[in-house]
Amino acid sequence: MVDLSVDIAGLTLKNPIMPASGTFSEELAEVFDIECLGAHVTKTITRGLRDGNPTPRVCEVGSSMLNSIGIPSKGVSAFLDKVVPFYRAYETPLVVSISGNTADEFARLCSEVTVEGVAAIEVNISCPNIEEDGKAFAIRPSSTYDVMRKLRAATHLPLWAKLTPNTGETPEVARAAQEGGADALVVANTLLAMAIDIRTRRPKLGNLMGGLSGPSLKPIALRMAYQCAKSTTIPVIGCGGISTAEDVIEFLIAGATAVQVGTATFINPTAMVTVIAELERYLEREKLSSVRDLIGTLIDEEQKEGVVFMEAAP
Amino acid sequence: MTSVLTRPASAAGGRAQPVVFERGLAVLSNDPVNGEYMRLVLAAPREMLDLCRAGQFFNLLCPALGGETPYLRRPMSIYGFYPERGELHFLYKVAGAGTRALAQLREGDALNVMGPLGQGFRIDDDWQRLVLVARGVGLATLAPLALEANRLGRHLTAICSARHPDLLMSIDYFRELGAEIIPVTDAEGTSSLEHLEQVIEERVAGPGIDAFYTCGSNRLLTLLQRIGKRHGIPGEIALEQQMACGLGMCHCCVRPFRKGDKTVQLRVCREGPVFDIQEAMPW
Ligand SMILES: Cc1cc2nc3c(=O)[nH]c(=O)nc-3n(C[C@H](O)[C@H](O)[C@H](O)COP(=O)(O)OP(=O)(O)OC[C@H]3O[C@@H](n4cnc5c(N)ncnc54)[C@H](O)[C@@H]3O)c2cc1C
Ligand SMILES: Cc1cc2nc3c(=O)[nH]c(=O)nc-3n(C[C@H](O)[C@H](O)[C@H](O)COP(=O)(O)O)c2cc1C
Ligand code: FES
Numbered sequence: 001m002v003d004l005s006v007d008i009a010g011l012t013l014k015n016p017i018m019p020a021s022g023t024f025s026e027e028l029a030e031v032f033d034i035e036c037l038g039a040h041v042t043k044t045i046t047r048g049l050r051d052g053n054p055t056p057r058v059c060e061v062g063s064s065m066l067n068s069i070g071i072p073s074k075g076v077s078a079f080l081d082k083v084v085p086f087y088r089a090y091e092t093p094l095v096v097s098i099s100g101n102t103a104d105e106f107a108r109l110c111s112e113v114t115v116e117g118v119a120a121i122e123v124n125i126s127c128p129n130i131e132e133d134g135k136a137f138a139i140r141p142s143s144t145y146d147v148m149r150k151l152r153a154a155t156h157l158p159l160w161a162k163l164t165p166n167t168g169e170t171p172e173v174a175r176a177a178q179e180g181g182a183d184a185l186v187v188a189n190t191l192l193a194m195a196i197d198i199r200t201r202r203p204k205l206g207n208l209m210g211g212l213s214g215p216s217l218k219p220i221a222l223r224m225a226y227q228c229a230k231s232t233t234i235p236v237i238g239c240g241g242i243s244t245a246e247d248v249i250e251f252l253i254a255g256a257t258a259v260q261v262g263t264a265t266f267i268n269p270t271a272m273v274t275v276i277a278e279l280e281r282y283l284e285r286e287k288l289s290s291v292r293d294l295i296g297t298l299i300d301e302e303q304k305e306g307v308v309f310m311e312a313a314p
Numbered sequence: 315m316t317s318v319l320t321r322p323a324s325a326a327g328g329r330a331q332p333v334v335f336e337r338g339l340a341v342l343s344n345d346p347v348n349g350e351y352m353r354l355v356l357a358a359p360r361e362m363l364d365l366c367r368a369g370q371f372f373n374l375l376c377p378a379l380g381g382e383t384p385y386l387r388r389p390m391s392i393y394g395f396y397p398e399r400g401e402l403h404f405l406y407k408v409a410g411a412g413t414r415a416l417a418q419l420r421e422g423d424a425l426n427v428m429g430p431l432g433q434g435f436r437i438d439d440d441w442q443r444l445v446l447v448a449r450g451v452g453l454a455t456l457a458p459l460a461l462e463a464n465r466l467g468r469h470l471t472a473i474c475s476a477r478h479p480d481l482l483m484s485i486d487y488f489r490e491l492g493a494e495i496i497p498v499t500d501a502e503g504t505s506s507l508e509h510l511e512q513v514i515e516e517r518v519a520g521p522g523i524d525a526f527y528t529c530g531s532n533r534l535l536t537l538l539q540r541i542g543k544r545h546g547i548p549g550e551i552a553l554e555q556q557m558a559c560g561l562g563m564c565h566c567c568v569r570p571f572r573k574g575d576k577t578v579q580l581r582v583c584r585e586g587p588v589f590d591i592q593e594a595m596p597w
Contacts, residue, residue, distance in 0.1 A: 027562040027584070030334045031428075043565075051579055056556045058566040063385045065558065069565050072579065214385070266386060266559045267375065269336050269428060 002283040003290040004276070006038070006257050008235045009158045009183035011093055011119055013038035013258060016291060017248065017276050020239050020262030021097040021122060021162070022069065026086050031269040035090050036276060038258060042083060044097040044124045046073040047109045054206035061195050064214030064241075065263060068207035071099060071127065076112050084117050093119035095160065099127040103137075103147045110154040121157050123148075125177075126164035126189035138164045141176035148180025160237065162186040163224070165217070170224050171231035171309045184235045186260065187225045191217055214263040217241040222254055229255025229296060230308050243271055245278035255296040334431065334561070335362045338424040342401065344417070348480070350407055351451070352417055353393070356425060358402035366395040366402070367434030368458035369552055369588040373560035374404075375426035376411075379418035387428065388412040389557050389583070391455045402427075405454040431560050432587050435459050435550055437466060441524040444468050445517060446493075447510070447538060449475035452530040455552045457487060459527055464491040471496065473513065475505045475534075507537055514538075518545050525549055532596050539592055549591035555582040570595050 004015035018039035019028075025043060028034055052072030059066050073079075079096075087094045096113050098121060100106025110121060125137040125147055137147045138161070151159055161182035167173050174185055190211025195204040203209070221240020229236045235258070238251030243264035251259050264271040283291060300308070339356040347353045373387035394403035408417050419425060437444070437459075444463055448456045453474055463470040470493040476482045478501045485495055496513060498504040517523055518541070526542060526549030528534045535551060542549050555567040562584035569586075570577050571593045580586065 023559070023563060025561075025563040030332055031336060031561070032332055043563075052565060052568070055568065056566075057568070058386070058556050058558045058564070060385045063383060065386060067558070067564070067566065072565055072568075266564065269334075269559075269561065 002280055004280060006292060008258060011158055015276050016258035017272050018258065018260050019265065019272065020260035023262040023265050028269065032273055035092055036273060037092055039093045039095050040087055041095045041122060041260065042097055044071050044099045045076065045079050046071055046099055047076050047105055049073060049075050056206050059195050059204040062216065064212060064216035066193050066195055066205060066210040066212055068205045068210035076109060080115060084115065088117050095120045095122050097122040097124050099124040102131050103150045106147060107150040107154040110151050114155040114157050118157060120160055121155060122160040122162055122186060123151050124162045126162055136164050136166060138173055139167045141169060141172040144173050145176040145180040148177050148182055152181025158183040160184040160186050162189055164189045165191040165220050165224060168311045170227045170311065174228040174232050178232045178234050182234060184237060185228050186237045186239055187228050188221050188240055191220060215241045215243065218247060222251060225251055225256045226254040227309060245275050245282055248275055248279055249282060249294060252294040253298050257295055334428060336428045338426045341419045341421055341423045341425060343421055344419045347405065352406055354404045354416065356402045357400055360397055360400065363395050363397040363402060366392055366430045368462035369434035370430040370432050371587060372427045372429030373431060376415045379415045382411045382415040384412035384415055386558055387560060389560055392430065392458050393454055394458060394461060407451050428560060432583055435527060435588050437462060437468065442468055443522055443524045444470045444527065445523045446470065446527045447473040447534055448529055449531050455529045456527055460488050460491045460493050473498065507533055511537060514541055523547050526591060535594055536596055542591060550588050551591045551594045552588050553582055553586055557583055
């Protein structure tokens with residue numbers, strides 16, 4: 001028997017595979033028993049009601065996709081009344097994803113979702129901060145630090161900060177998140193992108209631009225996960241384009257402690273189940289007794305810091 | 315009607331039970347029906363077919379064939395389901411990469427499908443005289459309704475609209491199922507809204523209509539909303555939207571609906587694809 005369990009800042013997950021926020025909900029329990037997952041991660045909510053973006057909200061680009069869902073939200077009370085209780089039937093830890101337009105609103109929501117049944121809070125700081133020119137909190141180290149300080153003060157639960165690939169300062173933002181009080185980093189959200197219908201000359205998404213996810217995002221997310229693992233001392237949860245056990249192993253070797261699977265579930269609703277089984281088989285084949293033996297084992301030959309943390313193509 | 319997807323949680327400590335299948339099914343045939351459409355017949359297990367309802371759909375993982383590399387699954391309405399023969403049918407129009415790849419499937423190939431998904435048509439016990447009004451490929455979406463009406467012993471009138479009499483697909487199928495057919499075409503000048511309204515009003519006055527069914531077209535929607543309101547006749551509409559997950563997780567597939575004096579966004583894959591005709595909003 002191999003040991004698949006990992007520890008994320010004091011929270012033990014039975015395996016390192018969990019869904020990515022926005023690509024998972026109660027409905028997946030109609031396809032397989034979601035108790036097999038390492039954690040349950042809910043779609044980001046905001047305090048108030050929101051409609052989300054105009055349609056079309058999705059389009060295909062090569063073997064990946066763009067989405068501009070926005071963050072439609074039924075608000076915090078509907079979430080606490082309907083969603084949290086659903087997951088109480090499971091032993092799998094529940095991770096709640098939240099967001100806010102201002103640091104104070106964000107922090108208030110953070111304390112409101114600090115309730116029994118919630119094991120950790122994922123703070124989606126990749127969303128626009130309307131107080132500061134609409135750029136996402138996690139674009140800059142200073143706004144990352146400021147919002148994390150407020151969130152930290154609002155809860156005793158573990159805080160996972162979800163970073164954005166739309167920054168040119170990944171290591172600095174990662175360090176700022178840790179200094180501000182993050183217990184773990186989720187790396188990363190979607191990458192801002194665009195697609196045009198050449199027949200109609202209109203954007204393919206109703207919101208003009210959207211976030212790239214799926215296999216094309218993987219090398220970018222992997223690079224970021226590696227940089228974050230190198231530049232901080234808190235666990236990194238890899239996310240972006242993961243669809244096979246090989247992808248998971250790559251992220252673990254790069255330094256991630258666990259991973260999230262997003263878009264792959266749309267293609268294969270049972271992708272996470274398959275990934276868990278194949279990860280176990282891989283460890284058996286490699287005669288590794290614990291998945292933890294893989295974490296951060298990249299042979300990077302002590303590269304100079306300038307190479308590890310560069311934010312420009314060589 | 316309760317959905318197969320929202321059955322009350324039972325065993326396993328109050329947890330939801332898997333009720334949606336994801337399976338590779340064998341292709342029995344995949345042939346052109348007329349110039350524009352193909353019919354795909356799959357061998358499906360009984361337990362999957364027993365869950366199917368007219369108006370529901372499947373999310374198909376289109377294969378990488380013929381140089382196409384479709385990525386997301388493609389939603390397709392159930393065209394027919396036959397538990398006794400073990401068959402699941404789809405009728406599709408070749409539109410882009412996904413359906414071009416589907417068209418390459420041959421007997422014996424496998425196709426991964428997920429479903430059945432969404433809410434099917436409602437046919438209340440006291441709805442005896444059903445009227446379906448559809449145009450073009452919309453007729454395919456409503457074809458399983460004819461099958462269901464036939465199985466339930468209800469009287470169905472199908473008002474079928476097309477550009478040209480040759481394109482009046484599914485008519486033989488409707489007729490086989492005992493439906494009464496009223497064809498209207500652009501070529502014969504019988505498909506105008508005024509003429510349709512007159513045909514429907516005559517039915518309302520004559521044998522009577524208990525419920526309307528339609529899909530797809532804005533013009534038909536507003537016409538049936540008007541007639542429905544005038545005479546208090548309920549109705550349903552099957553709608554489409556770009557999808558990703560097909561299960562209700564991603565919120566890609568929303569459309570606006572009227573609920574009282576509010577407008578709400580509902581997921582076509584989950585709360586639909588069949589909706590109350592008066593709540594649907596023209597687009
Ligand atoms: C619930 C539902 C049931 C459907 N049932 C049928 C059916 O029985 N037969 C049939 O032929 N088609 C049906 N469709 C439409 C079908 O899903 C699209 O034609 C198909 O996805 C096109 O894929 P493609 O790769 O061939 O073309 P693409 O190149 O992806 O698209 C071609 C065109 O179809 C549009 N399209 C793509 N995806 C969708 C979608 N999910 N919904 C609506 N339009 C879309 C695109 O905007 C584009 O204009 C249904 C759609 C929905 C939502
Ligand atoms: C349809 C869709 C909705 C998403 N919604 C959210 C969200 O609400 N909050 C969030 O933090 N990330 C959201 N994401 C981003 C994913 O959680 C994930 O970071 C990203 O998709 C990359 O992973 P993937 O390539 O495995 O999908 C969403 C992604 C998709 C495709
Ligand atoms: S397609 Fe994902 S919610 Fe409808």
